[in-house]
Amino acid sequence: DQQVKQNSPSLSVQEGRISILNCDYTNSMFDYFLWYKKYPAEGPTFLISISSIKDKNEDGRFTVFLNKSAKHLSLHIVPSQPGDSAVYFCAASSLYNQGGKLIFGQGTELSVKP
Amino acid sequence: GAGVSQSPSNKVTEKGKDVELRCDPISGHTALYWYRQSLGQGLEFLIYFQGNSAPDKSGLPSDRFSAERTGGSVSTLTIQRTQQEDSAVYLCASSSDQLRAETQYFGPGTRLLVL
Numbered sequence: 001d002q003q004v005k006q007n008s009p010s011l012s013v014q015e016g017r018i019s020i021l022n023c024d025y026t027n028s029m030f031d032y033f034l035w036y037k038k039y040p041a042e043g044p045t046f047l048i049s050i051s052s053i054k055d056k057n058e059d060g061r062f063t064v065f066l067n068k069s070a071k072h073l074s075l076h077i078v079p080s081q082p083g084d085s086a087v088y089f090c091a092a093s094s095l096y097n098q099g100g101k102l103i104f105g106q107g108t109e110l111s112v113k114p
Numbered sequence: 115g116a117g118v119s120q121s122p123s124n125k126v127t128e129k130g131k132d133v134e135l136r137c138d139p140i141s142g143h144t145a146l147y148w149y150r151q152s153l154g155q156g157l158e159f160l161i162y163f164q165g166n167s168a169p170d171k172s173g174l175p176s177d178r179f180s181a182e183r184t185g186g187s188v189s190t191l192t193i194q195r196t197q198q199e200d201s202a203v204y205l206c207a208s209s210s211d212q213l214r215a216e217t218q219y220f221g222p223g224t225r226l227l228v229l
Contacts, residue, residue, distance in 0.1 A: 043220025104156035
């Protein structure tokens with residue numbers, strides 16, 4: 001069963017506009033959520049995270065929103081830049097139960113066009 | 115400093131052969147994770163090592179898969195009698211803090227193709 005789902009395999013936005021990437025999860029035991037960014041032929045790199053006790057975390061152009069009742073989180077990138085073009089993975093963890101192992105979504109490929 | 119390295123970067127093998135994939139974690143990192151990404155799928159957890167504790171093998175898909183970590187550093191993932199569905203990118207990550215998931219640093223992966 002897919003505990004973390006990213007239903008949009010791809011997203012295309014214009015430079016300067018907002019990119020919104022979505023993620024849904026099913027396991028209510030998850031208490032920590034992360035977004036990773038991946039370029040081709042490289043490993044994923046950490047982007048931003050949020051604890052389940054918060055509903056928003058902001059870091060520069062990146063903001064993650066968490067809606068626990070809907071088991072939904074989203075990543076907002078504004079303004080989007082061509083260098084943001086990559087595959088974005090949503091991940092979830094139950095830090096105190098599972099030793100930090102991550103459960104990933106399928107990824108969304110973001111393309112930011114100049 | 116050096117990041118997580120993996121070798122080989124690419125591996126092509128025939129169905130039924132055994133393969134070994136290597137991961138060199140960041141020096142001093144006590145936690146080491148293996149994930150794989152099959153075509154069109156997300157990253158799938160395979161196995162996790164933390165210090166001298168027994169590894170968490172809950173993600174290994176079959177008994178053809180095994181992993182070891184020697185001396186608390188280098189790890190080898192072994193796939194016996196490879197099948198075509200084993201074709202994937204195998205990613206290794208290491209961390210100095212098992213409780214903070216964002217401190218997992220990933221290697222570039224090994225792309226395995228089973229013909």
